[in-house]
Amino acid sequence: MILATIAPRANGEPHKKPRVSIAIVGCDDTLAREAQRIAAVELRAALVDAVVDETTTQVTATCAADSAQLRVLDPTTGKSVERSVALSREAPSARARLLALAIAELVAASWSELESNPEPKAPPAVPLAPMAVREAARGVIAPLPLEMAAVADVHFLASRDLVLGGGARTEVWVSPALFLRFDALAHYAELSRPTGTIALTMPSLSAAVGASSGSGSLRTSVSLGARFGYAWMSGVGGDTATTGYRQRGVWLGPELAVECAAWPRARVHPLLSLSLGAHLVGVRGTVDDGRDVMVTAVWSALSLGAAVR
Secondary structure (H helix, E strand, O other): OEEEOOOOOOOOOOOOOOEEEEEEEOOOHHHHHHHHHHHHHHHOOEEOOOOOOOOEEEEEEEEOOOEEEEEEEEOOOOEEEEEEEEHHHOOHHHHHHHHHHHHHHHHHHHHOHHHHOOOOOOOOOOOOOOHHHHHHHHHHHOOOOEEEEEEEEEEEOOOOOEEEEEEEEEEEEOOOOEEEEEEEEEEEEEEEEOOEEEEEEEEEEEEEEEEEEOOOOEEEEEEEEEEEEEEEEEEEEOOOOOOOOEEEEEEEEEEEEEEEEEOOOOOEEEEEEEEEEEEEEEEEEOOOOOOOEEEEEEEEEEEEEEEEO
16 A cells, blocks of 8 residues: 655745655555654654655655665755665564654755755756755754863963863854854963973863865864963972972963864764964962963964764
């Protein structure tokens, strides 16, 4: 038997969701309806009738005894893709979800070309869907609006001191290429000098706006913002001839960052970033007969982290 979704079309309305029709042939009605529902949820798509037009991605699933053959006709990219899925590997109660996930994966694989190759050199043989339809489909496979990350960071001061730290970062994507970035970091180091040791603590916050490019296995981004922090320095004399004292104060200034993220579509993916900044306001720790600790002038940082979409 054939089961296809039927829904009214709202002519003239903007395509807020991509449109998908799913026709399932030869499967139990209950399994087919459940597979359609789950696939639509996974794709964040609107199920519509199976009438052939240039606004609807059409899926046909043909069930056999132990498998299902899937075919997708995709007007957003002008191509068709096929695959088969072995339903017998799952218990009967789990086959609807297996079929739905296979449908969603195949459709998403087709739509991914909208992100990785938005302007193909070779035009398709059939007319493409309108731009609003293509953008609705691309929105499904584009980066999610929010990304969280935990980072480990090495801060290089103008006094040639290294300060280790880390913290948390959030990116809010306002479009597939533009984002806002906020983070909270804390650094600490015990810096040796000929006359003693200086304990340096540096918590900081930042806000930045950035743009990204790239797709597939590698995404690069550049951001520009400002970092604000506070520095505590506590000196301990190395012997009775030296005296330790404390200095503290606010530091702030602009920050430029370049970041690379590997496999950015994965739910958890690694990232590496390099930052360069300047202290418009800073703190200088004076060291007798030694190199001062300078939370001033130009600084740089190297970060390694793991992000969660």
